[in-house]
Amino acid sequence: PVITDEFPAANYLSQAFKGGSAISDPVRGAGKATFSSTIPLALGKVDDISLKVNFTNSKINETLTISGLSTYLKGVVPYVDTPPIQDGLGPAFLGRATAVGDYNCDGYDDLAVGMPYASLSQFGINTSQAGAVIIYYGGYTAGSKKTLKMSPAPTLDPALPGKDPQILTFPDLSYHAQFGYSLASRGNLNGDKAGDYTCDDLAVGAPGQSSPDGRDTGNVFLFFGTSQVGLKAPATVATFPQNQESCDGREEGATCAAVRLWPNYSLWPSTAWGGSAYVPSYDANGVDSIRWGAAVSFVGDYNADGYEDLAIGAPNASWDGVSATYANDSGWNPNNVGYVAMYFGSPFGLGQAEVKPGQKFRWIKIYPSVVQANMRFGTSISAGDVDGRHRILYGDSSSSQYVGGSDMVIGAP
Structure with missing residues (x-):
C-alpha cells in the first residue's frame, strides 16, 4: 500500500x-x-x-x-561500532570535528578526530552517544616519507604512547555527552616546550555532559601535550581534576594532568556581588542544557600575561547579564542568547585573571553586545590579531617580545 x-x-x-x-x-x-x-x-x-x-x-x-x-x-574504520538501532543513535559521525597540533612535542603535527555520537562497546562504553576522539600521531617514517601512524587499531592504552593511535573516551560519560563534538588545538596554555618544539594542548567539547552539580550544562576536557608520550588521560570522568591548576609550573619540565572544565559559579569571588554567591539564570522552563562546549577555541593571549587562553561557547544559555534598558524588568530573561566562557593559561595549566583589585576569576563570561532571544552567541569561535593593537612589551626594557592583542570572532547564527 x-x-x-x-x-x-x-x-x-x-x-x-x-x-x-x-x-x-x-x-x-x-x-x-x-x-x-x-x-x-x-x-x-x-x-x-x-x-x-x-x-x-x-x-x-x-x-x-x-x-x-x-x-x-568508502573506507570505514573497523573499530567504530554501529550503534544499536533501538537507541536511535544513527552513525558515529566520525570527523564531526578535527584538530591538528603537536601533542608529543616532536616537531611533527598530529591529528585529532572527533566522533561524538559513537559508543565504543569494545572499551566498555555502553552509554548512548557517549562520544570518542581518535588521536593519530605524525612523524612516522613510511619509506622515504613522514606521515601519520595509522596502525595498529587505536586503543585506550597504546603500546607505544605518543606514537601508536590512541582513543580518548570514558565509561562514565553521560547519556548523550557527545564527547568530541568540538575540538580545539594549536594552543599551549602552560607554555611548555621540548627543546625547540612547542607542546600543543587539546580541548574536547562534550556539550551534553552532566556537570558535578547535577545540571546537564555540558563540559570541556583539556588534555596537555607531553613530550614523547603525547596526550595523557585518567581512566574515568570522575577522576579528572576540575577547574584547577594541574601541575607545578615552577619545576622544569612539569607535566600538567588533564582537567575537566564546567561552569562552576562557586569559583567566582563573592565580593564581586556584595558578599553573596552568584546565582545563574536558566530559561523559563528550568532547562539547564546550555550546550557548554559546543564550540572551543584557543584564542591566543587575551589578557596579555604571556600565556594563551581558551574560549568555550555556550550557545543555548539564557541571558543573565545587565541591560540598562531592562534593568527594572525582572521578567526579562530571553532564552538561547548564549555566552562565551574564557579560561586563562598559566605555567600551572589553568590560571586566573584579576578583573578588579582583589577579585580573581578562574573563568569569566563574555556576553553579546546586542541581545536577542535565540541568537545562540557562541555557536562558533575563532581568534587572531585582526588589528595589531593592544599589545604590550613582555619582560624588562631589553625584551622584544610583545604579548596580548588577541581578538575573537564569535558566531551567533
Whole structure:
C-alpha cells in the first residue's frame, strides 16, 4: 500500500539485504538504512543489493522487494561500532570535528578526530552517544616519507604512547555527552616546550555532559601535550581534576594532568556581588542544557600575561547579564542568547585573571553586545590579531617580545 492516513509510515519496516543476509539495520518509517560495520563487505562497488519494505497492520502483511540495487562503499574504520538501532543513535559521525597540533612535542603535527555520537562497546562504553576522539600521531617514517601512524587499531592504552593511535573516551560519560563534538588545538596554555618544539594542548567539547552539580550544562576536557608520550588521560570522568591548576609550573619540565572544565559559579569571588554567591539564570522552563562546549577555541593571549587562553561557547544559555534598558524588568530573561566562557593559561595549566583589585576569576563570561532571544552567541569561535593593537612589551626594557592583542570572532547564527 501507499502511505496515507490509513496506511501510516510507522507501519513500514525497511532493510537492505545481500545474498539473503541483512546488511543494514532495520528502518522504521522514513529514514536512511545504515550498513552494519560487522558485515564483511568489500570496499568499492557493491552489487546485487535488494531492499525489502514490509507493511504490517491488523489486516495486512505485505512485503515489496526491490532487487538489482548497487552502492559504493568508502573506507570505514573497523573499530567504530554501529550503534544499536533501538537507541536511535544513527552513525558515529566520525570527523564531526578535527584538530591538528603537536601533542608529543616532536616537531611533527598530529591529528585529532572527533566522533561524538559513537559508543565504543569494545572499551566498555555502553552509554548512548557517549562520544570518542581518535588521536593519530605524525612523524612516522613510511619509506622515504613522514606521515601519520595509522596502525595498529587505536586503543585506550597504546603500546607505544605518543606514537601508536590512541582513543580518548570514558565509561562514565553521560547519556548523550557527545564527547568530541568540538575540538580545539594549536594552543599551549602552560607554555611548555621540548627543546625547540612547542607542546600543543587539546580541548574536547562534550556539550551534553552532566556537570558535578547535577545540571546537564555540558563540559570541556583539556588534555596537555607531553613530550614523547603525547596526550595523557585518567581512566574515568570522575577522576579528572576540575577547574584547577594541574601541575607545578615552577619545576622544569612539569607535566600538567588533564582537567575537566564546567561552569562552576562557586569559583567566582563573592565580593564581586556584595558578599553573596552568584546565582545563574536558566530559561523559563528550568532547562539547564546550555550546550557548554559546543564550540572551543584557543584564542591566543587575551589578557596579555604571556600565556594563551581558551574560549568555550555556550550557545543555548539564557541571558543573565545587565541591560540598562531592562534593568527594572525582572521578567526579562530571553532564552538561547548564549555566552562565551574564557579560561586563562598559566605555567600551572589553568590560571586566573584579576578583573578588579582583589577579585580573581578562574573563568569569566563574555556576553553579546546586542541581545536577542535565540541568537545562540557562541555557536562558533575563532581568534587572531585582526588589528595589531593592544599589545604590550613582555619582560624588562631589553625584551622584544610583545604579548596580548588577541581578538575573537564569535558566531551567533
